[in-house]
Amino acid sequence: MEIFLQQLINGVTLGSIYGLIAIGYTMVFGIIGMVNFAHGDVFMVSTFIALIAFLALTQILGATSLPFCFIAVLIGAMVLTSLWSYMIERLAYRRLRGSFRLAPLISAIGMSIFLSNLVYVLQGPRNKSMPPLFNDVIQVTQGGGYDVTLSVKQILIVAVTALLLAGFWLLVQKTSLGRAQRACEQDSRMAALLGIDVDRTISLTFVIGAALAAVAGVLYMLYYGVVNSSDGFIPGVKAFTAAVLGGIGSLPGAVLGGLLIGLIETFWSAYFSSDYKDVAAFSILAVTLIFMPSGLFGRPDVEKV
Numbered sequence: 001m002e003i004f005l006q007q008l009i010n011g012v013t014l015g016s017i018y019g020l021i022a023i024g025y026t027m028v029f030g031i032i033g034m035v036n037f038a039h040g041d042v043f044m045v046s047t048f049i050a051l052i053a054f055l056a057l058t059q060i061l062g063a064t065s066l067p068f069c070f071i072a073v074l075i076g077a078m079v080l081t082s083l084w085s086y087m088i089e090r091l092a093y094r095r096l097r098g099s100f101r102l103a104p105l106i107s108a109i110g111m112s113i114f115l116s117n118l119v120y121v122l123q124g125p126r127n128k129s130m131p132p133l134f135n136d137v138i139q140v141t142q143g144g145g146y147d148v149t150l151s152v153k154q155i156l157i158v159a160v161t162a163l164l165l166a167g168f169w170l171l172v173q174k175t176s177l178g179r180a181q182r183a184c185e186q187d188s189r190m191a192a193l194l195g196i197d198v199d200r201t202i203s204l205t206f207v208i209g210a211a212l213a214a215v216a217g218v219l220y221m222l223y224y225g226v227v228n229s230s231d232g233f234i235p236g237v238k239a240f241t242a243a244v245l246g247g248i249g250s251l252p253g254a255v256l257g258g259l260l261i262g263l264i265e266t267f268w269s270a271y272f273s274s275d276y277k278d279v280a281a282f283s284i285l286a287v288t289l290i291f292m293p294s295g296l297f298g299r300p301d302v303e304k305v
Contacts, residue, residue, distance in 0.1 A: 002141055002146040002147075002148050003146060003270055004267075005140065005141070005148045006146070006148045006149070006270075007263075007266045007267050007269075007270045008263070008266075009140075009148070009150055009154060010154075010262075010266045011259070011262045011263035011264075011265065011266035011267060012158060012259060012262065012263070013154045013157050013158060013223065013262070014223075014262035014265060014266060015242075015258045015259035015260065015261060015262025015263060016157055016158050016161035016162075016219070016258065016259070016262070017157065017161075017216045017219055017220050017223070017235070017258070017262075018216075018235070018238055018239050018242045018257075018258035018259075018261050018262055019161065019165075019239075019242065019254060019255040019256075019257070019258025019259060020161060020164070020165075020212045020213065020215055020216035020219075020258070021039070021040070021043050021212075021213050021216045021235060021236065021239035021242075021258070022239040022240070022242040022243040022246070022254035022255070022257055022258045023165075023168070023209060023212050023243075023251060023254045023255070024036065024039045024042075024043075024209030024210065024212055024213050024239075025039055025209075025239060025240050025243040025248065025254070026243045026246075026248050026249055026250060026251060026253070026254040027181075027205050027208065027209045027251070028205060028206065028209060029243070029248050029249055030185045030248075030249035030250075031181060031184045031185050031188070031201070031202060031205055032097060032184075032188070032202055034093070034097075034104045034105070034108070035105065035108065035240070036093075036108055036206075036209075037105070037108040037109050037111075037112050037236075037240075038088060038092075038108050038109075038111040038112040038115060039209065039210075039213060039236060039239075039240075040112065040232040040233060040235060040236015040237065040239065040240070041111075041112045041115035041116050041119075041232035041233075041236065042081060042084060042085055042088070042115070042210050042213050042232075043213040043214075043216055043217050043220075043231075043232055043235060043236060043239075044115070044116065044119065044217070044227075044229065044230075044231045044232030044235075044236075045081060045084060045115055045119060045217075045232075046077050046080075046081040046210075046213055046214035046216075046217030046218070047217040047218075047220055047221045047227040047231060048119055048123060048128070048227055048229075049076070049077045049080050049081060049214070049217075050073050050074075050076075050077040050214070050217055050218045050221050051128055051130055051221055051227055053072070053073045053076045053077065054069060054073045054130060054221075055130070057069050057072060057073065058131075066133060066134070070133075070218075070222075073218060074160075074214075074215065074218050077214040077215075077217060077218050078211040078214045078215060080214075081210045081211065081213065081214035081217070082207040082208075082210045082211045082214070084210065085206045085207055085209065085210030085213075086203060086206060086207050086210075088111055088206070089202065089203055089206040090203070092107045092108070092110070092111045093107060093108070093206075094199065094202075097202075112232070115232070116229060116230070116232055116233070119229040120229040123229055124229075125228075125229065126228075127226040127227070127228050128226065128227050128228070129225055129226045130221065130225055130226075132225055133153065133222060134151070134152040134153040134156060134222065135151065135152070135153070136151070136152045137149045137150070137151050137152070138150045138151070138152070138155075153222055153223060154223075156219075156222070157219045157222070157223060160215065160219065161215075161219070164212065164215055165255060168208070168212070168251075169251070171208075172251065177201070177204060180196045180197075180201045181201055181205060183196055184196065184198055184201050184202065185249075220235070234278075238261055238278075238281065239258065241257070241261060241281060241282060241285050242254060242257035242258040242260070242261045243257055244257070244285060244289070244295055245257035245260060245261065245284070245285050245288055245295055245296065246258075246260075246295055246296050246297055247294055247295030247296050247297040248295060250295070250297040252297055253295055253296055253297035256296060256297070257295070257296070260284070261281050264277075264280055264281045264284055265277045265278075265280070265281055268280040268281075
């Protein structure tokens with residue numbers, strides 16, 4: 001029971017990070033029907049932005065307050081990563097939006113390769129580490145041969161994720177931007193006829209998705225303590241898997257899918273071989289899509305005539 005409880009805590013923590021990344025995939029797909037395969041590398045870029053900002057604050061400027069550094073790094077990573085994503089949308093996707101469906105897909109893959117190699121050239125292939133932060137641990141249970149622990153960083157990750165998801169839900173449901181996004185999702189041409197600036201709405205969607213990915217990047221760096229130029233691929237693929245599992249285009253589905261992928265990974269690593277945890281996650285996805293092709297919360301496509 002103790003092992004189950006510990007892996008449940010670990011799975012929810014990891015799944016929260018996957019869910020934040022998955023929202024970026026599902027938002028872009030829901031509005032323009034395109035899978036932004038560069039989104040995982042945008043997440044990777046945000047981890048390096050966060051690491052550089054943290055080292056600049058602590059080692060160059062001499063900041064010592066951890067809460068201040070965390071908030072400053074979080075805001076800085078969100079702003080700079082959002083600017084990156086805005087430029088990517090303008091340069092790589094906007095002109096291809098009305099072309100044949102493979103063109104934006106190829107452009108997204110090319111942008112992914114460009115970002116990963118750019119960081120590789122600038123930062124090198126080695127892991128970049130940071131000083132450990134928020135390492136205080138709370139003992140949930142003691143005795144019985146196995147102690148269940150809950151670290152402060154795990155609480156912080158889940159709390160930040162929950163607050164952001166609540167704020168994002170309010171933005172989508174209660175603001176004019178959210179109404180514009182939902183209108184573009186249903187019919188972008190009709191939305192344009194009704195006076196909605198479709199280009200601006202799509203650009204802001206990329207920006208918001210990148211900001212959430214930046215938060216995931218900061219939390220990922222905080223949780224693992226190291227970043228690498230190859231970190232965009234595996235977390236990006238798993239987040240995309242989470243989006244598809246939950247039903248791509250569905251925001252609650254992206255969050256639920258992220259939590260499921262995180263839980264599958266941690267439980268499989270605890271009770272079986274950790275070498276096959278990725279196989280287990282993708283196998284669950286395959287089984288789900290066989291019996292529920294649109295995912296858990298997805299809606300089947302209805303072709304307009």
